[in-house]
Amino acid sequence: MSQALVEELLGSGDAEVARHLGFNKALPASVLGRLAAHPDPRVRATVPRRGAGDPVAPDTEVLAGLLERLADDPEPMVREAVAAHSDAPAAVRNRLMRDPVTAVREALARGWTDAPPEAHRVLLTDAQPTVRAAALSPWHPRPPRDLHEPLLAHPSTRAGVLPSVELTPQRAEALAASGDGNVRAALAAHPDLPEAVRTALADDPQITVRVEVLLSRWIPPETRARLHAELTGPGQDEADRWISSYLLGNAWKDRSRQGWLLDAPLERRLAHLDSPYAFERRAAAAGGGLPAEVVMRLMKDPDVQVRRIAAGNSAHVPGEELERLVREHGEDTSVMPLLVEHPRFPPQGFVRLARSGDPRLRLWALEGEDLPAALVSALAADPVPSVRRRAAGHRNLPVSCLPSLLADDDPQVVEAAGAAPGFPVPWMRRLTARPG
Known part of the structure; x- marks a missing residue:
């Protein structure tokens, strides 16, 4: 977008036009500064929502300066957008950590996944349980040991802290009797769960708990086979079938669930590529670094997501295989990187997609x-x-x-x-x- 066009848009005086302009990812720093001073808070909030990796001219220091200014904005929605920004300076985050508005602190706690220990402690001891819960996730540092008991004591933070808590057989049995399905699901995924409790949770009435047991590294093969048949078979109602399909289908993206396989040595991942369970083959393929002959073998996997994942994470996959996958099965935006974004996707492939009779393929042609x-x-x-x-x-x-x-x-x-x-x-x- 040219500077002249930017000036025309800003000169219109229309706040809605300015708000949409703020989402443009290639605006020069001088324009960002003007948007940050706009009288409408919805416009000012677009500046931090651009994202840390967005291009800013002349350098990102200018954006940092704008974040410092907007962190003192009188409107909470603007401060909340700053708090959620992944590249906010430490001084800004330290100020917002004590913001009087809960939603601002929640946004900070949720996004600050590399908070220093002292800052993480402040968020984990916030007066509002929603803030404390936001600071607990698989992507956050483990909470300090001395906070385990108080976090475990509150229902809002019990499930979030559970993966870090040292389990005794008595505690595991007590948590397995919890009326909160999120707590039982977190318990089912705990690496130190006693076998007897895990076996009992395999028959839990809540489907998310049974999915966590199925994904566990430590269940015996016969239990895994039974659970998989129950969770993916025709006996479930439609809602439960959707839930299990979603959780199992996306488990390969979640290191808290499948990290034991995603990050496993190549030899172990190669063994799991022959698993009868597609969710295990997906995770094994997502680890990358597979030999070229293995990638080509996976191009014949019965599960198309295994093929997509293997192709997208391989530097060896031929361009014609990428194009064939897109032509036969389209793209799936839940599997990143997209096949049409792969550096080996053939340039003439976009031309062929543009001439397809399938509108979905014509749509992806425009990625060229x-x-x-x-x-x-x-x-x-x-x-x-x-x-x-x-x-x-x-x-x-x-x-x-x-x-x-x-x-x-x-x-x-x-x-x-x-x-x-x-x-x-x-x-x-x-x-x-x-x-x-």
Whole structure:
């Protein structure tokens, strides 16, 4: 977006326009400074919501200075956005740690996963249990041992602290009788859980507890086979089937559940690639570093997610395999990195996807940054709105396509066209001058 266009947008005086502008990830630091001084708090809150990795000119120190200023903003929503920013300076975080608004402290506790011990202690002893709970997660440091008992004593923090607590057989039995399913699920995942308690939890009435038992490294093969059949078989109601499918399908992303396999030595992961359970094969493939011949073998795995994960995490996968996977099964945004983002995805593959009869594939064709303008133009006139919307934001969109996109029946297409990279400044001047 050119500086001239930015000036036109800011000059419109429309707070909603300024708010949308604030989400643009390539704004120069001078513009961020002006947004940080905007009278509307919704606009000011967009500055810290941009994210730590977003490009800022001339350097990130400017953004740090803005965060320091916005940390003293009178509006809690702005301070909450600063507290959630992963690159907030230590001085800012230390101030917000004692903010009078609970939501601000919660946002800080939730996002500050590398807090120094003294700061983590302050958050874990906050007067509000929701703040204490927000500072407990698999991504946070383990809570200090002297806080285990008080955190275990409160229902809001019991499940969160449980993975760090030293279990005795008596305590494990008491927690297994808890009426809180989140507590029993956390207990089921504990590495030091006595075998008798784990066996009992395998028959727990709550499905999330049984899933945790199934994912555990320590259950015997026969118990794992029985649980897997129960949790994935036809006997469940629709809601339980969805829950088990979601938890098992995404376990490979969670080191608190599958870290024992994700981070295992290559030899152990290779052995699990022959597991009868797709969730184990996914985790084994996600660890990366697999030999080329193993990756090619996994391209024939019956579970398409195993194939996606193996391909996305391999430097050896051929480009034609990546394209074949996308053509046959599409993309899945829950599996990152995307196959179309892989450096070995063939450039001509995007051209072929653009000419597909499947609108989902035409949509992914627009991930090709060098897609020819003629194809982008054709996709801008696609019968499917989501394809037109994606085409409107492509860098090779011809300006001649904009009038029809701006008159589109779909409001989201119109909005995407208004933010097009090559939008002419005179057009924007006329649009912002219109009433309403």
